[in-house]
Amino acid sequence: MPIYALVDVNNFYASAERLFRPDLARRPVVVLSNNDGCIVARSAEVKALGVPMGEPYFRVRDTLQSAGTAVFSSNYALYADLSARVMRTLEELAPAVEVYSIDEAFLDLTGLDALSDPLEFGRQVQARVLSDVGLPVSVGIGPTKTLAKLANYIAKQDPQHNGVACLREPDRRTKALKNIPVKEVWGVGGRFAERLEALGVRSAADLALLRDSRIRQLFPVTLARTAEELRGRACHDLDSEPAPQQQIICSRTFGAPIREYSAMREAVADYAVRAAERLRGTGQYAGALTVFLRTNPHLAAEPQHTPSASSRLPVPTADTRDLLTAALHIAEQLWQPGYAYIKAGIMLAELQSPAASADLFTDHSARARSEQLMHTVDAINRRHGQSAVTFGVQRRGPAGWRMRRKNLSPAYTTRWSDLPVVR
Ligand SMILES: [Mg+2]
Known part of the structure; x- marks a missing residue:
C-alpha cells in the first residue's frame, strides 16, 4: 500500500522571522504583504488574538501594537533560502519528494522501513528539520496525498498531537x-x-x-x-x-504611482532583469516577451490605461541585455503621459531548451560568450546580493516606485553583511 507524508512549516514566514531573533520567541509576530498592505503570516499568538489572515494591516494595527507585536515586511530572499534548506533536509529523509509550495512538500514513504511506526517517523522529521534549519514543521501521514494533507490539518488543529498525525x-x-x-x-x-x-x-x-x-x-x-x-x-x-515552466511573470505594484517615463523605464528594466535571472534558473531560453502597464482600476474617476504588447525575440535568448532591449523598446511604445500607473510587468514565453532554439544560423561562439557572462553576473549577485552587478538602465538604491518594505528584516542567510552576529 502506498503511503505519503505532507510536511508543512508552521506559520512559515513568521517562524522564519523568528529564526534569527530569539528575542521574539514569545512575542507575537506578523508579516505583511507587498507594500506592507495585508497580513500574510501570523504567529500562534496573533492567531489567538483573533486577527484573520489577509486582513489589511491598518485595521488591526492598534490591536497588534497593544499586544507588543513585531511587524515585518515580506523578506522573500530569506524565505526562499530557508525553504530550499527545508527541502534539502526532506530529500535526505525520503526517497522521493514533491515540493508543493514554498513551505510544503509531499514525501512518498512507500516501502520505507521507518513506517512500522509512522508517528515516530513524523517526530524524526520534525527533529531533523528543527536541528538542520531551525524551523518547526507539522507532519501528516496517510495512504493517499489527500489524507496526508488532512492528517496535517489535524496535526495542526489539536495541540495534543504535537504536530504529527496519521490517518493510515x-x-x-x-x-x-x-x-x-x-x-x-x-x-x-x-x-x-x-x-x-x-x-x-x-x-x-x-x-x-x-x-x-x-x-x-x-x-x-x-x-x-x-x-x-x-x-x-x-x-x-x-x-x-x-512540468517545465511554460512562462515566467515578473510583475509588481509600485510603492507609489509612476507619472514619469524615466521612473517607468527603471521599473521595467528592473523587472526584465529579474525575469531574465529566473529564466536562466530554469535552464531555458525565451522566444517571446510581453510588457504590460496598469493604472489603478479602483480609482474610477481617474483616466485608465492598461496597455500591453508582445514581441517575438529575433533569436531565443536568456541574455539579460537582449531581454532588456526588447522590454524597453515595448515599454517606450506603450507609455502615454498623463496617466498614473500603479503596476508594470514582464512575461517571458515560448520557453525552450537552448538546444531546441539553435539552427543553422546560430552563432555558437557568441552564444557561449553570452552564457559565460550571464553565468558570472548571476554568480556575483548570488554571492553579494541581488544588485551587486546591475545593468546601465537600472536604478541603484531607493526609488518611490519600489515596494514599500518599511519593516524588512535583514537577509540573514543570503547577504554577507547581514550575517547575524553572536556575542
Ligand atoms: Mg505552512
Whole structure:
C-alpha cells in the first residue's frame, strides 16, 4: 500500500522571522504583504488574538501594537533560502519528494522501513528539520496525498498531537473525518464547499460516503478522485518532476504611482532583469516577451490605461541585455503621459531548451560568450546580493516606485553583511 507524508512549516514566514531573533520567541509576530498592505503570516499568538489572515494591516494595527507585536515586511530572499534548506533536509529523509509550495512538500514513504511506526517517523522529521534549519514543521501521514494533507490539518488543529498525525488505520480515519468540515479537504475549498453543503455533505466523512455516480453527475471528475482518495485509495502519485515552466511573470505594484517615463523605464528594466535571472534558473531560453502597464482600476474617476504588447525575440535568448532591449523598446511604445500607473510587468514565453532554439544560423561562439557572462553576473549577485552587478538602465538604491518594505528584516542567510552576529 502506498503511503505519503505532507510536511508543512508552521506559520512559515513568521517562524522564519523568528529564526534569527530569539528575542521574539514569545512575542507575537506578523508579516505583511507587498507594500506592507495585508497580513500574510501570523504567529500562534496573533492567531489567538483573533486577527484573520489577509486582513489589511491598518485595521488591526492598534490591536497588534497593544499586544507588543513585531511587524515585518515580506523578506522573500530569506524565505526562499530557508525553504530550499527545508527541502534539502526532506530529500535526505525520503526517497522521493514533491515540493508543493514554498513551505510544503509531499514525501512518498512507500516501502520505507521507518513506517512500522509512522508517528515516530513524523517526530524524526520534525527533529531533523528543527536541528538542520531551525524551523518547526507539522507532519501528516496517510495512504493517499489527500489524507496526508488532512492528517496535517489535524496535526495542526489539536495541540495534543504535537504536530504529527496519521490517518493510515481505517477505523481511526472514519472517526477523524467526521470532525473535519468538507471545505478543509484538499481540492474542495470554497469552490465546491457551498454546493456540497447544500446537498447535506458537511464533513470529509460525508464526502467519502457520497456515491461516486452522484459526484460524477454533479461535479467535475477531479472531485470524484478526491472522494476516492478520502476512502483510502490513491489516485494521485508523487509528481517529483514538475512540468517545465511554460512562462515566467515578473510583475509588481509600485510603492507609489509612476507619472514619469524615466521612473517607468527603471521599473521595467528592473523587472526584465529579474525575469531574465529566473529564466536562466530554469535552464531555458525565451522566444517571446510581453510588457504590460496598469493604472489603478479602483480609482474610477481617474483616466485608465492598461496597455500591453508582445514581441517575438529575433533569436531565443536568456541574455539579460537582449531581454532588456526588447522590454524597453515595448515599454517606450506603450507609455502615454498623463496617466498614473500603479503596476508594470514582464512575461517571458515560448520557453525552450537552448538546444531546441539553435539552427543553422546560430552563432555558437557568441552564444557561449553570452552564457559565460550571464553565468558570472548571476554568480556575483548570488554571492553579494541581488544588485551587486546591475545593468546601465537600472536604478541603484531607493526609488518611490519600489515596494514599500518599511519593516524588512535583514537577509540573514543570503547577504554577507547581514550575517547575524553572536556575542
Ligand atoms: Mg505552512
